[in-house]
Amino acid sequence: MNKPVLIQAMLCLVLNSSQAQSFTEKISKTYSFEKKGSQNAVMVFNINGNVTIEGTSGDQVLVEVEKTIRGKTDARLALGKEKIQLGVMDLADTLILYVKGTGAEFSRNSKRKGPEAGGWGYQWERNWNGNNDNDNEDDRDEFEYTLNFKIKIPSSVHIMASTINNGDVVVSGTRGLVQTRNVNGHIRIKDITGGTLAHTINGNVDIDYASNPKQDCRYYTLNGDIHVYFPTTVSGSMAFKSFNGDLYTNIEPLTPLPAVVTKKESEKGIKLKVEKERFRMRGDGPLLDVETFNGDAYLKEMINK
Numbered sequence: 001m002n003k004p005v006l007i008q009a010m011l012c013l014v015l016n017s018s019q020a021q022s023f024t025e026k027i028s029k030t031y032s033f034e035k036k037g038s039q040n041a042v043m044v045f046n047i048n049g050n051v052t053i054e055g056t057s058g059d060q061v062l063v064e065v066e067k068t069i070r071g072k073t074d075a076r077l078a079l080g081k082e083k084i085q086l087g088v089m090d091l092a093d094t095l096i097l098y099v100k101g102t103g104a105e106f107s108r109n110s111k112r113k114g115p116e117a118g119g120w121g122y123q124w125e126r127n128w129n130g131n132n133d134n135d136n137e138d139d140r141d142e143f144e145y146t147l148n149f150k151i152k153i154p155s156s157v158h159i160m161a162s163t164i165n166n167g168d169v170v171v172s173g174t175r176g177l178v179q180t181r182n183v184n185g186h187i188r189i190k191d192i193t194g195g196t197l198a199h200t201i202n203g204n205v206d207i208d209y210a211s212n213p214k215q216d217c218r219y220y221t222l223n224g225d226i227h228v229y230f231p232t233t234v235s236g237s238m239a240f241k242s243f244n245g246d247l248y249t250n251i252e253p254l255t256p257l258p259a260v261v262t263k264k265e266s267e268k269g270i271k272l273k274v275e276k277e278r279f280r281m282r283g284d285g286p287l288l289d290v291e292t293f294n295g296d297a298y299l300k301e302m303i304n305k
Contacts, residue, residue, distance in 0.1 A: 021077050027065040027086050035092040041176075042153050043120060045098040045106065046163035049146040055155030055173035055192075061095055062152040071143040080143030096120060099147055118160075158194075168203070177215065186224070195286070200224065204295075218289040219297070226290060226297040233301055236285025241276040245292040249299040255280040 033040050042061060044051050049066075065086050071077035087100035098106045104122040146166060153159070155175045162181035163169055169180045171189045180187050182200040189198065190208040195215025198205045204224040212230050219226050225245075237257065240247045257278040264271045276291070290297045 021071055021074070023069045023077055023081055025067045025081075027063075027067060029063040029065075029086070029088070031061040031063065031088075031090065031095055032059065033061075033093055033095070034090070037093060038156070039093055039158070040154070040156070041094045041158040041160065042151065043094065043096045043118075043160040044149055044151065044162065045096070045121065046147055046149055046161075046167065047099050047102060047122075048144075048165045048167065049148040049163060050167035050170065051149045051151075051161045051163050052170045053149075053151045053153060053159055053161055053172075053174070055157075055175065056152045057155065058152070059154055061154075061157075063097065064150040066146075066148040066150075068146045068148075069143055070145070076142045080145055083143075084145045084147075086147070097149065097151075098122075099145075169200075213286060216287040216289070218291075220291045221295055222293045223295065224292070225295040226292060226299075228288075228290075228297075228299045230299070230301050232303050233282065234285070234288075234299075235282040236287060238279045238281055238288045238290065238299070239276040240279070240290045240297065242292040242295070242297065244294045245296045247290065247297050247299070251281055251299060251301055253282065 042053070044053070067084065067086070069077060069080035069084060071080050083101035085100040087098040087106060089096040100106070102122065104124045106120075106122050108119045109121070109123065148167070153174070155173055157174070158176035159171060159174060160179045161169050161171065163185060164183045166184070168186045168188060169182050171178050171180060171192065173191045175193050177194045178189060178192055179197040180189065180199070182203055184202045185200065186203040187198045187200050187205045189196065189206070191210045193209065193211045193213065195213050196207060196217040196219070198207060199218070199220045201222045202224065203221060205219050205221050205226045205228075207219070207227070208229045209231060212232055212234055219228060234251055238254070257280055260275040260278065262273045262275060264273070276289075288299070290299065
């Protein structure tokens with residue numbers, strides 16, 4: 001009769017002995033653009049954790065980062081505390097924030113895909129090939145880390161913000177361009193006015209505009225839904241594509257446009273591909289490019305609730 005209790009006690013002992021120790025540190029920094037202008041931008045490249053950015057009426061960039069390290073031994077915890085740091089690049093008109101000590105070099109590479117990031121990013125393949133130097137030594141199996149960014153910026157500053165695991169990208173109150181990327185998490189944007197790129201793999205895209213964007217926008221999720229709300233009537237064009245999803249909207253009139261067909265020559269002949277469904281929304285305006293794979297898209301004019 002006591003065997004189940006004994007087994008449960010032994011399991012608890014094993015679990016407790018394998019639990020990681022943790023260390024949390026709060027980092028606060030203040031930055032000013034040396035070269036102030038309409039092209040000022042803040043770029044955030046997180047890996048594990050949230051990125052939250054808020055536009056303000058101030059003229060400084062206020063950065064708060066909560067860094068948490070977890071390791072199963074004192075030595076591993078100490079190694080994580082030493083290695084994982086806030087990386088900063090001040091380019092006079094652009095501020096870049098990233099995670100330093102991950103085992104991958106953070107740099108600019110003209111061959112890297114994704115022009116919205118300007119070629120900046122992590123080069124994980126270098127340490128996979130054994131070409132890393134001592135500063136980039138791969139200790140990722142020794143400890144776990146999470147960085148949660150909370151950033152306040154002048155509202156006119158452009159944004160490029162991304163994370164990969166265990167976090168969402170949240171942006172509010174800005175008037176510049178907003179470019180956001182995530183892999184395992186949501187994108188939540190509200191009270192903005194600028195052109196928008198919102199791209200995630202496993203998560204939803206939720207956007208609530210303060211005024212309709214005047215620049216082209218792209219909204220994408222692989223496994224999730226897209227919700228975009230506009231305060232007034234929308235003009236321009238819309239493109240939609242989904243494998244297992246539908247488009248729901250109260251935007252009227254919505255006039256179908258001729259299909260766009262691309263041609264590509266191959267050994268078998270000319271390959272034809274029909275691109276996304278396209279629609280005209282009233283008059284001239286930006287393109288709203290909407291795409292899901294497993295999920296629906298909802299675009300709504302709030303004036304027509």
